[in-house]
Amino acid sequence: MDFSIPEEIRDMKRTIRDFVDNEVDKYSQQIEEEDKIPQHLIDQAKEMGLFGMSIPEQYGGLGLSMLDKCLLLEELGRANMSFTTLIGAHTGIGTTGIVEMASEELKKKYLPDMASGDKLGAFALTEPDAGSDASSMKTNAVLKGDKWILNGIKHFITNAPDASVFTVIAVTDREKGTRGGYTAFLVEKDFPGFSIGTIEKKMGLRGSHTSEVIFEDCEVPKENVIGEVGRGYAGALRILSKGRVALGARCVGACDKLVELCARYAQQRIQFGKPISSFQAIQWMLAEMATDTEAARALTYRVAWMVDQGLPVVKEGPMVKMFASEALARVADKAVQVYGGMGYMKEFPVERFYRDARITRLYEGTNEIQRMVIAGRLLKEFEI
């Protein structure tokens, strides 16, 4: 087994880390205060090609393997999480469906602008009455002539207010249910009948915008079906399952950053005449944080590698999402503890990480749902 990282990917990691630690970090406080990522940071990320991470080279992307992408996302995970989410949701759930399932025409039409970051992608599955149970969605599509007419409301959609291209899952045949009853559509923000509803006020992820997406007789050209009509539910699961591994990588990056911050702070902060790093209680926390981080990293790399080998990751994908997001929760919680009262203050980044970390156990499928999937698969494997 070879764990070495190719030179090219190492150069990319170093460049992204440099950008994130020296440039994005400078504006983190401003992002929190203004709930907005400065445009020049987005422009720089575009120029660096970060929006094209999951898109094949022939459509202007970087054509990276899952493992390579995870190695880069790890560096992005160090940033203010709204910045990571902007790029992560676009390169993950926002583009995966088109890359993996769309027709050649759709790929040619949309992917180059998405790879450059000129068009931001979003994924709309969740509805007010359909969260964990996505299959209970109400949004439906009816074919009229050469157009599909969509009606319904999606909510909690990451990047929606800023996005131009949406992968939308809707019911096309209620009778058929999850076996043939759902279809994925590629919807542009300028299609008639499309609008953005309420923009949510959230606990964290300031700078990342999450909103309702409303379809009122929204007209979608027939050729904008992603994959086959009736295959949308399986498609949504496929999009989410890839996203899980990538989300793991982002969590690992955030853990890395917190471990570094704490290891440094603990040596600077003096109490009882000594750096707090000399107290065993603090050392144990640091050791546990670093170990959680490495364990999450090892699992993420391994499952990313499995994806690249074409191996099924039905059980392992959810394991990454669950373990890495919970590792981040433990790490962020300890980070606040190591910083003491300072960890509760907005002046320091650990307070932000603590709030932002919370979302990773919820979105892209709650961790309860991940456990259900893992256990379901396990019981099937060992069925008696």
Add this chain to the structure above:
Amino acid sequence: MKIAVLVKQTFDTEAKIILDVNGKISSSGVSLIMNPYDEFAVEEGLRIKEKEGGEVTVISVGGQQAQDALRQALAMGADKAVLVDQGEAELDEYATATILAKAISDLEYDLILGGFRAIDDGSAQVAGRVAEILNIPVVNVVTGLEIEGGKAVATRETESGSEVLEVPLPAVITAQKGLNEPRYPSMKGIMKAKKKPMDKKTLADLGLDDGKISAKVKALSFSLPEPRKAGKVIPGEAAEAARELARLLREEAKVI
């Protein structure tokens, strides 16, 4: 426009300097970066190329590790790289400049750019020496540069303000912070860099040997700065404490 840029691999600005058992600076475990002033030079070269057309060649003297800095410059957009490995030879500014000048004289060049100093030894000599050996003008510590009609118009900072100088090309120009904001290499650029030419040379390839470049300056010893002493808190009423502070600054610290 053929542009050559001198690039040095240096310690990271955050590297902790330690001395080894022989009293020499230890490089083990230290992360290396492109000298930040050289990054300004590379960026300026690329901007001139993008405006005027031409080619940017980056040149470094150093071991295998210096390739990282050259690859970074290639990823930013430079066209090719030359790396001269000095082998076991001990280098001083004279030796480095001699090697660089020799390597450059094998190329076509209209403009030579470099950082005004390297953040490690900070001697600020090499680029000037290269100009001297090649017998061309040099303008140091430049914060603004325009190329027009075979001339370079450079703005440089002086102690009391700035001055604008004009020199005929070819010339050596050294970059100061403020000249530009270097770009981050793009991921595509990093992929392309791998395929760009990196010409690796030895001293023998340049027709040089240890004798021709033997260092004229030898470092006798290195010492680390005294660790900073703990500060002193002056207690008491503000007015009284201020008086005491002024007295200490005058009598103990002798700074006022």
